[in-house]
Amino acid sequence: MSKTNRALISAGGLLGFLLAWELTLRAGLLPGALVPLPSIIPSVLIEEIRDGIWQAMVISSFQHYGIGLLLGSSLGIVVGVAAALMPFFNALHAWLARLLRPIPPLAWIPFAIIWFGITPTAAAFIISIGVFWINYFASYSAVEAIDPGYNELADAFGQGGLLPRLFKVTLPAAAPGILGGLRAGLGQGWMTVVAAELFGITGIGQRMMEASSLLATDVVVVYMLTIAALYAVIDAVFVLIQRRILRWQP
Amino acid sequence: MAAVNETRQPVLTARDVAVGFDGTPVLNQVDLALRPQGLIAIVGASGVGKSTLLRALAGLLTPLSGQVQRPGATRRDTRGWSMVFQAPRLLPWRRVRANVEFGLEGLGLSRRERALRAERYLDLVGLNEYADRWPHSLSGGQQQRVGLARAMAVEPDVLFMDEPFSALDAITRRRLQQSLVALRRQTTAAIVFVTHDIEEAALLSDRIVVLGHAPDEPTASVRATVDVPLALSDRRSDPAFRPLVQEVEEMIRTAPQGLQAADPSPSRASG
Numbered sequence: 001m002s003k004t005n006r007a008l009i010s011a012g013g014l015l016g017f018l019l020a021w022e023l024t025l026r027a028g029l030l031p032g033a034l035v036p037l038p039s040i041i042p043s044v045l046i047e048e049i050r051d052g053i054w055q056a057m058v059i060s061s062f063q064h065y066g067i068g069l070l071l072g073s074s075l076g077i078v079v080g081v082a083a084a085l086m087p088f089f090n091a092l093h094a095w096l097a098r099l100l101r102p103i104p105p106l107a108w109i110p111f112a113i114i115w116f117g118i119t120p121t122a123a124a125f126i127i128s129i130g131v132f133w134i135n136y137f138a139s140y141s142a143v144e145a146i147d148p149g150y151n152e153l154a155d156a157f158g159q160g161g162l163l164p165r166l167f168k169v170t171l172p173a174a175a176p177g178i179l180g181g182l183r184a185g186l187g188q189g190w191m192t193v194v195a196a197e198l199f200g201i202t203g204i205g206q207r208m209m210e211a212s213s214l215l216a217t218d219v220v221v222v223y224m225l226t227i228a229a230l231y232a233v234i235d236a237v238f239v240l241i242q243r244r245i246l247r248w249q250p
Numbered sequence: 251m252a253a254v255n256e257t258r259q260p261v262l263t264a265r266d267v268a269v270g271f272d273g274t275p276v277l278n279q280v281d282l283a284l285r286p287q288g289l290i291a292i293v294g295a296s297g298v299g300k301s302t303l304l305r306a307l308a309g310l311l312t313p314l315s316g317q318v319q320r321p322g323a324t325r326r327d328t329r330g331w332s333m334v335f336q337a338p339r340l341l342p343w344r345r346v347r348a349n350v351e352f353g354l355e356g357l358g359l360s361r362r363e364r365a366l367r368a369e370r371y372l373d374l375v376g377l378n379e380y381a382d383r384w385p386h387s388l389s390g391g392q393q394q395r396v397g398l399a400r401a402m403a404v405e406p407d408v409l410f411m412d413e414p415f416s417a418l419d420a421i422t423r424r425r426l427q428q429s430l431v432a433l434r435r436q437t438t439a440a441i442v443f444v445t446h447d448i449e450e451a452a453l454l455s456d457r458i459v460v461l462g463h464a465p466d467e468p469t470a471s472v473r474a475t476v477d478v479p480l481a482l483s484d485r486r487s488d489p490a491f492r493p494l495v496q497e498v499e500e501m502i503r504t505a506p507q508g509l510q511a512a513d514p515s516p517s518r519a520s521g
């Protein structure tokens with residue numbers, strides 16, 4: 001199947017789904033109060049944008065996301081790399097990591113509220129937790145998997161010291177794995193944004209909850225699609241950066 | 251040339267060196283002296299500890315006992331020693347030029363000096379036009395030549411080579427052997443060359459150190475040291491070449507195989 005054909009079929013599938021949705025509602029097979037007509041979504045989106053709500057919500061969510069992502073990713077990478085390089089540190093926190101790892105980010109919401117109140121910091125904190133673990137494990141495995149021959153090479157050419165080795169061998173060699181973790185974290189963090197805002201912190205999640213309490217399902221769908229579209233953009237931009245960094249790969 | 255070198259201080263000496271793993275020696279009683287600009291080839295069956303010995307001589311491994319004396323760098327912008335590995339071990343995220351510059355970083359050279367040095371040695375191995383390529387786009391033989399340029403660029407007193415041509419096809423290997431002969435005229439480095447290929451050893455070296463097991467000895471040691479008194483150019487056509495190769499082959503063949511442990515050198519050490 002050629003690429004164009006595949007894209008055409010995929011687009012057809014999507015259009016068919018929207019059409020079926022629209023027709024089922026118009027035929028009265030689904031209750032209109034529970035599901036909005038897809039055809040009215042664009043006008044609702046335009047309205048949200050005209051009122052400035054959409055921009056405010058997106059910017060606000062991006063702030064939580066950005067801070068949580070930055071915090072979770074950087075800490076995850078630093079701790080993961082350190083754990084792979086330092087056996088003592090690895091052993092020291094191994095059980096602690098095993099204990100904390102299975103706790104989902106959303107289970108931290110009570111503490112987030114107690115510690116930070118209903119604030120953007122609380123949302124960023126919750127987002128950072130999921131992102132942290134993904135980056136931690138990805139970085140750890142990436143450094144663990146480095147060919148020991150590279151370390152010998154560093155020793156043989158006077159680059160075996162902690163810092164030269166870290167920056168000239170360890171990090172570049174682990175870069176594909178670390179970037180893979182960053183990308184997964186990008187997705188995981190974005191999924192958490194909405195949940196982290198559901199308890200009243202301004203952003204997409206809060207707007208969705210507000211709309212749902214008024215049964216404004218069309219507004220809910222606008223923000224669901226916003227989440228999907230923004231993630232597609234974020235991911236595409238990241239893939240471009242990733243390709244640029246890893247341009248040395250065959 | 252050999253006679254002149256004999257009068258100069260060795261650049262590398264090993265006295266009663268033993269190497270092995272977890273305290274158990276695989277190879278012991280190694281005595282070596284490498285003269286400036288000399289080339290010693292270390293040969294022996296696989297598992298005898300050639301690569302491990304090479305790493306102990308280079309200082310990448312601590313010998314179980316004995317002493318190794320290596321020179322420090324003679325100039326600020328050189329290194330005492332460097333190494334060519336069995337696999338090229340180019341850093342895939344660095345372009346060819348930057349791979350050659352790898353050992354030069356940390357020698358206090360300016361960026362410009364590093365680039366010039368890399369250019370000179372890439373030229374020497376005939377790969378200057380590949381300087382801006384990524385390693386993966388080079389053939390195995392070309393990658394190994396970059397590895398050679400990288401090792402030579404630090405202008406070492408001793409160059410350690412660990413079966414550098416063994417992973418290459420026969421034609422490429424022959425070509426690289428010829429380049430090494432030519433390169434020796436342009437470098438002041440003395441070379442320790444590990445190989446399991448006797449012909450290669452006889453082709454390149456001044457002296458062949460044969461490792462093997464004495465009868466009833468579980469630990470290998472130096473079985474013989476054979477001087478190669480042939481002129482470097484066109485050795486293959488020298489009438490003394492074939493008999494020399496056969497002599498060394500015979501020495502390795504007569505080592506009692508039954509006592510050799512199953513290859514104890516882990517892939518990390520031999521790779």
